[in-house]
Amino acid sequence: MFNNIVEIVVNHWPDFLEGVGMTLLMAMIAMSLGTFFGTILAFLKVYSNKFVVSIVSGFIEIIRGTPMLVQIFIFYFGLPVYGIRMTAFGACILGFIINSSAYQAEYTRGAIQSIEQNQMTAARSLGMTRNQSIFSVILPQTIKRAIPAWTNEFIYLLKYTSLAYIVGAEELMEKAKVIASRNFLFLKIGKETGNSWYGNRQIKKIASKQKLKKLLKKKEKLKNMKKVA
Amino acid sequence: MSENKHILRVENLRKSFGDNVVLKDVSFTMDKGETKVIIGPSGTGKSTLLTCINQLVKPDSGTIYLKDINVTKAEEMNKIRARIGFVFQDFGLFSHLTAMRNVMIGPVKVQKMNKEDAKNLAYEELKRVGLLEHADKYPAQLSGGQKQRVGIARALAMQPELILFDEPTSALDPELIGEVLAVMKDLADNKMTMLIVTHEMGFARTVSDEIIFMEDGVIVEQGTPEKLFKNPEHKRTGEFLFKLTELYGEGDE
Numbered sequence: 001m002f003n004n005i006v007e008i009v010v011n012h013w014p015d016f017l018e019g020v021g022m023t024l025l026m027a028m029i030a031m032s033l034g035t036f037f038g039t040i041l042a043f044l045k046v047y048s049n050k051f052v053v054s055i056v057s058g059f060i061e062i063i064r065g066t067p068m069l070v071q072i073f074i075f076y077f078g079l080p081v082y083g084i085r086m087t088a089f090g091a092c093i094l095g096f097i098i099n100s101s102a103y104q105a106e107y108t109r110g111a112i113q114s115i116e117q118n119q120m121t122a123a124r125s126l127g128m129t130r131n132q133s134i135f136s137v138i139l140p141q142t143i144k145r146a147i148p149a150w151t152n153e154f155i156y157l158l159k160y161t162s163l164a165y166i167v168g169a170e171e172l173m174e175k176a177k178v179i180a181s182r183n184f185l186f187l188k189i190g191k192e193t194g195n196s197w198y199g200n201r202q203i204k205k206i207a208s209k210q211k212l213k214k215l216l217k218k219k220e221k222l223k224n225m226k227k228v229a
Numbered sequence: 230m231s232e233n234k235h236i237l238r239v240e241n242l243r244k245s246f247g248d249n250v251v252l253k254d255v256s257f258t259m260d261k262g263e264t265k266v267i268i269g270p271s272g273t274g275k276s277t278l279l280t281c282i283n284q285l286v287k288p289d290s291g292t293i294y295l296k297d298i299n300v301t302k303a304e305e306m307n308k309i310r311a312r313i314g315f316v317f318q319d320f321g322l323f324s325h326l327t328a329m330r331n332v333m334i335g336p337v338k339v340q341k342m343n344k345e346d347a348k349n350l351a352y353e354e355l356k357r358v359g360l361l362e363h364a365d366k367y368p369a370q371l372s373g374g375q376k377q378r379v380g381i382a383r384a385l386a387m388q389p390e391l392i393l394f395d396e397p398t399s400a401l402d403p404e405l406i407g408e409v410l411a412v413m414k415d416l417a418d419n420k421m422t423m424l425i426v427t428h429e430m431g432f433a434r435t436v437s438d439e440i441i442f443m444e445d446g447v448i449v450e451q452g453t454p455e456k457l458f459k460n461p462e463h464k465r466t467g468e469f470l471f472k473l474t475e476l477y478g479e480g481d482e
Contacts, residue, residue, distance in 0.1 A: 122321030125283060126335040126387060127311025136338055140325045 026164060027157040029093055034100025034157070035150065039142075041101060042108035047134060056105070063102035069163055071095045076167045092164040100157060107149035111142045235294070236261050236391055236422050237282065242291035244277055251277045252288070253446040259391070262420035266433040269443035270469065275426040276318075278443075279393045282424075283313045295390070311339045314384030314392035318399050320376040322368040328355060328379045329364040335387045347386075354382040358412050374405030378412055385416075392416070394425040430473050434458060442466045 009016065045056045063071070076091035086094065115138055123133035237259040244252040251274040259265055267275050280286040282293055284306050293300040295309060303309050322331050332351035336342040342350070355361050358378040368376055377397055384392050397413070398406040410432050417423060417436045427433060433440055434454045441451040442463075450457065450466045461467040 118321040125315035
């Protein structure tokens with residue numbers, strides 16, 4: 001068994017490597033943009049008016065309250081209905097970024113609120129504006145405190161990229177699936193990935209049927225509207 | 230015009246938090262180079278009074294003048310805050326910055342001074358409070374007394390017209406109080422205008438030009454330390470000063 005695994009790795013290492021590369025790339029893009037937007041959301045949630053706070057909170061709750069898989073499906077299969085088409089890679093990345101920013105917004109909000117009130121007071125007493133105080137005093141300290149949570153987030157992201165295989169982006173899981181399905185010795189994974197692949201195809205079929213139906217409906221609506229006009 | 234010679238003029242200041250009336254009609258003035266000490270029991274609005282002066286807390290009514298500018302109606306409050314130093318009981322040092330950068334940040338960010346000049350200025354101010362050798366340390370690496378001296382240097386770097394001290398030694402170990410008071414005494418000797426809330430009776434007695442005794446949101450009595458300690462008009466002033474002196478001693482300052 002062990003020999004077989006070694007053999008598989010030796011024979012297919014370029015594929016694995018490519019998958020690892022893709023996984024890392026996805027995680028890194030999602031992490032950096034997720035951090036960027038997450039930090040903005042967090043500061044908006046702490047320092048802006050009630051209206052903005054409720055919008056930001058609503059967004060965060062929706063994203064955190066729904067499975068990432070569903071979100072990726074919406075981006076990949078749902079958005080084309082509205083004329084926004086993206087590659088499997090794009091849809092996944094978008095899903096990861098949005099998800100990560102929602103989660104990170106909460107980590108960072110916690111970090112901001114853990115900073116002693118006197119830091120802001122001291123900054124304002126020197127004559128700094130609110131924005132100066134936020135950028136020069138609060139933000140640097142927030143980053144320091146949020147780092148442990150960020151490392152967690154990066155690990156999650158690395159693993160969540162495996163969701164990408166469902167829409168067919170060629171990350172590590174997808175590669176493993178391909179390799180395993182070619183290799184009878186790797187029976188169990190072969191079977192599972194095969195199933196997933198099959199499931200995936202079915203979902204794609206259903207989704208595209210759904211898409212077609214929606215498109216037809218839209219056309220009809222447009223026609224009706226034109227008639228009315 | 231005669232009123233304008235005051236650096237600070239507080240008139241009929243009132244402030245309440247909910248039902249709790251903290252300041253009831255407080256008025257006093259400060260002249261250039263004066264050191265005034267505010268004393269009084271806890272919860273009588275001493276700290277609130279200081280934070281009202283630089284508008285970190287908005288008073289409900291009353292007016293505050295910094296020279297001839299009405300602070301309570303000022304539109305560019307940040308510019309006015311830059312002219313009023315503030316030293317906090319809990320130091321309020323920026324924990325991600327070294328002592329040097331704590332002192333530099335005000336001139337750089339608020340007065341747009343270039344970094345080189347700000348560094349030289351911070352160097353001078355740290356030297357003034359005797360902390361030059363600790364310039365590159367972070368607040369967490371400093372003792373309480375050192376932190377408070379950095380706090381004072383940070384206020385000084387803004388070249389303020391007035392410095393407000395909110396119980397600057399209350400969070401310090403007894404043996405560290407002296408070094409902070411020594412810096413403050415030095416400032417008083419150099420005619421810095423200072424308004425100080427403190428329980429340090431020795432300091433109040435020997436350094437201040439005038440003591441303001443506050444209780445329940447009003448100024449009960451104000452006058453020279455000599456008068457308040459030896460011959461107070463109000464019985465309550467005498468009682469309070471006696472208690473404080475008993476508690477904290479007369480100090481050696």
